[in-house]
Structure formats: C-alpha cells, structure tokens
Amino acid sequence: MCILGQSVLLMHSSLLAYASRYIDLTQEEAEYFVSLFRHRKLLKRQFLLQAGDICRYETFVVNGCLRAYFVEPSGSFHIVQFAVEDWWTSDLNSFWNQTPAILNIDALEPTDVLQIEKENLDRLYKEIPKTERMFRMMLTKAFIAHQQRIIDNLCKPAMERYLAFLEKYPNISQRVPQAQIASYLGMTPEFLSQIRRNLMR
Amino acid sequence: MCILGQSVLLMHSSLLAYASRYIDLTQEEAEYFVSLFRHRKLLKRQFLLQAGDICRYETFVVNGCLRAYFVEPSGSFHIVQFAVEDWWTSDLNSFWNQTPAILNIDALEPTDVLQIEKENLDRLYKEIPKTERMFRMMLTKAFIAHQQRIIDNLCKPAMERYLAFLEKYPNISQRVPQAQIASYLGMTPEFLSQIRRNLMR
DNA sequence: CGCGACGTTGATTTGCCTCAACGATTGTGG
DNA sequence: CCACAATCGTTGAGGCAAATCAACGTCGCG
Numbered sequence: 001m002c003i004l005g006q007s008v009l010l011m012h013s014s015l016l017a018y019a020s021r022y023i024d025l026t027q028e029e030a031e032y033f034v035s036l037f038r039h040r041k042l043l044k045r046q047f048l049l050q051a052g053d054i055c056r057y058e059t060f061v062v063n064g065c066l067r068a069y070f071v072e073p074s075g076s077f078h079i080v081q082f083a084v085e086d087w088w089t090s091d092l093n094s095f096w097n098q099t100p101a102i103l104n105i106d107a108l109e110p111t112d113v114l115q116i117e118k119e120n121l122d123r124l125y126k127e128i129p130k131t132e133r134m135f136r137m138m139l140t141k142a143f144i145a146h147q148q149r150i151i152d153n154l155c156k157p158a159m160e161r162y163l164a165f166l167e168k169y170p171n172i173s174q175r176v177p178q179a180q181i182a183s184y185l186g187m188t189p190e191f192l193s194q195i196r197r198n199l200m201r
Numbered sequence: 202m203c204i205l206g207q208s209v210l211l212m213h214s215s216l217l218a219y220a221s222r223y224i225d226l227t228q229e230e231a232e233y234f235v236s237l238f239r240h241r242k243l244l245k246r247q248f249l250l251q252a253g254d255i256c257r258y259e260t261f262v263v264n265g266c267l268r269a270y271f272v273e274p275s276g277s278f279h280i281v282q283f284a285v286e287d288w289w290t291s292d293l294n295s296f297w298n299q300t301p302a303i304l305n306i307d308a309l310e311p312t313d314v315l316q317i318e319k320e321n322l323d324r325l326y327k328e329i330p331k332t333e334r335m336f337r338m339m340l341t342k343a344f345i346a347h348q349q350r351i352i353d354n355l356c357k358p359a360m361e362r363y364l365a366f367l368e369k370y371p372n373i374s375q376r377v378p379q380a381q382i383a384s385y386l387g388m389t390p391e392f393l394s395q396i397r398r399n400l401m402r
Numbered sequence: 403c404g405c406g407a408c409g410t411t412g413a414t415t416t417g418c419c420t421c422a423a424c425g426a427t428t429g430t431g432g
Numbered sequence: 433c434c435a436c437a438a439t440c441g442t443t444g445a446g447g448c449a450a451a452t453c454a455a456c457g458t459c460g461c462g
Contacts, residue, residue: 092341132334146344196442389452390409394411398411405461
C-alpha cells in the first residue's frame, strides 16, 4: 500500500470488480486485463482531453469526478456527461476514428483514472473475446441512457428534467456545482436557481 | 423470385451486404446467420411494437420506413428515430431486459423487415463470435450519433437543427411528412412551417 | 363530390434566456 | 490571521424563441 494514496493495486481491484459484473475472468486473464491499463492522477481542473486532440484512451474512473463538455464557437459550453466512480468516459467518436475530438474532458475533483489505448483494447478483444461482450453490454446500457435523455429533453420542461436528474443521479447532484448541472440539463444557472426556489414550497 | 414482391432470398442478401461492412462470413456462417431471422411485411401504419408489450426482436429494415416514438400521458408524442433501409430498430431497453416497452414502432410506408429474437441473437453470438463485434460496432456508431443529437438539441436553435437534419438525412426528409420531422426535431409543425417560410428567402 | 391528411398563416401566450447587480462562501497570498 | 479575489448561487427586469390555439387552403382518395 502506497503512502501517497490508493495504490495501483487497489485501482485495479476497482476495475476488476466492475468487470465482474459482466464477465468472469480467471486469475490469469484478470492480470492480463489490468496490465493493459495505465493509471493516471488528475488534479482539480486538469484536462484529460482537449478538443482538437485525438482521444487516445478509453477511460475508467476509479474515484473523483470528470465532466465532458462541448464548447461552442460563441464560447458557451454544454456538459455532455459527468463521470464518477465506475463510469467510463471518452470522446468515443474521436477514439473510434482517431480523429480530432470535439469534447473537452476535465476533472471537477481530484480524480484517479485507468486508461487503455485503442491498440491495447483491440488486442484485449482478440486475446480475451469475452471482454468484447462486456464492452458491448456497457455500450448497450449507455445507449439506452442516452436515448432516455433525448426523450426527456424533447418532452420534459425544465423543472421535470431537474427532478428526474436528482432522482437518477443523487450522488452527482450532491457534489457538483449547480451551474454545471444546469449546463447538463440544457438551461441557464439563473433559471435553475428559479426552479429550485419554486420547489421550496 | 416471388411474384408478390422481393423474395426472402433478396431480403437476406440485403442483410448480408450490410453485415459484410463489418465482418467477413463464410458461406456456411452466412447461411446460419440469416436462418435466425424471420421475414415480416408491414402495411402502412401497421405496428411493429406497441408500448407496454415486450420487445422480442431486434429489427433490420430491408426497405420502407419505420418510426419509433414515445407517447406522453398528455397524448402528445415525440419521434425518437426513423428507420429506413439498412437501419436497425427496437426498443433496446425493452429488448435487453425483456421489460415492457415505452416506445411504439410503426410503418410510415409499406415495409419489409427481418427480425431476430433475443434467444437467437445470444445463440448467434455464441456460435459466431465475430457477430458480437458487428453489433458492438453498430452500437458504437449509434451511440455516437445519439450523443451528437444530444449536443445539437442542447445548443442549436430550431432552424439549425432543421438544416442539419436535411443535410444528414436527405433520404428521410424527402419521404416523411413534415409534421413527423418536426416531432423528431423537438418542435411544433407550425413552427417548422414558419422556419421553412423564412428559409425561402 | 366530400372527407381526411397535411401544410400554412396569424394572434396571443409562455417558458426560458440575457443582462446586470448583489450576497455568501471559499481559498489564497501577504 | 486577515484581506481580497474568485467562485458560486440568488434575484429581478426585460426580451425573444417557440408553443398554443384557431382558422384556412390544398391536395389525394374513397
């Protein structure tokens, strides 16, 4: 155990615990699996990815909190995703095609992540095919969540979207600033504040 | 070749052509692959899935056009997806968990589809593992498209969303009624009409 | 022909944004 | 340990994009 914080071993066990929800790995497979990831520590506000760069890694969050956001030419920005413990994040389009990213990803808290390169991920699929199943399942869940979000954005007014967010992500709503949540929900911080006032009664 | 329309053989070749974009199948594998699908013909306005039912199939569109939409308690509805030739559709959440669907799917035109049951899909993954790769890749692309749609909905005004839609789906915008497109884009038909008038100059 | 589906137009309303100013809290350097 | 800046949330006035409601025109079709 490392004095300076959680050891890499503990990081790995966090990732393996996650994987075990989807697939069973032998001791040997598990070791190979985690060996393809590299650990990285982020300070608050440090970037994991900047728009324009190529997204080289798929990222697993061990602890802390990241945000992925899109910056418009006008300068305003919109949060696409929060990622806390046990979440994955990346600019999937950039990662998949190895093209410049349109998303920025940075840390809202000091954060530990494990990252895997595209090459290694392809290698992993090849060496341990059932890992491909895991990623397919993860993607399925993420896709469903995105679809639900599209539906909500289409038909729910601001207050309902906020209430749904509170219910769905209680662990996120308690740790990230309200302005960030407003951005995620597609409204201004001022308006979210007004909504909260109305909810007080 | 069947007198009453495209033969099942041609349907299958359409599906195999699609699959070949992602993976290579031997003759034998290809035959097994398509044998797991059943063909179905839909009349205009016929339902493929109704909310509340369990979504038993993943559906590949051979020709025609489907829409997947969500109906609110108030009665208003929102189109989540159009599916034309070479697209897949389902209520993925319902299919995945075998829980009641929240989406309705029906035909905007007479439509031919090929459907695979969950059991057979799982069997397919097992017998021909590379098919799992294909579905993972399809999902990745769909996920990316959904993410882009979320971004667009968050930051683009109605007119830009409409223009982006025209550019992205020219083959859809020419065949489905404008009111349907308005629903997909999250605006009223009246407002879309106004936008089109403004674009006339 | 007459009905239903579809698109258009205009008047009015409203949900949400913009802009600007003002507390409260945090944190950081002197 | 204090002072000051930065961050964060709140409040209010005014404006705009888009919804609502209602009426009307135009097809295609039974």
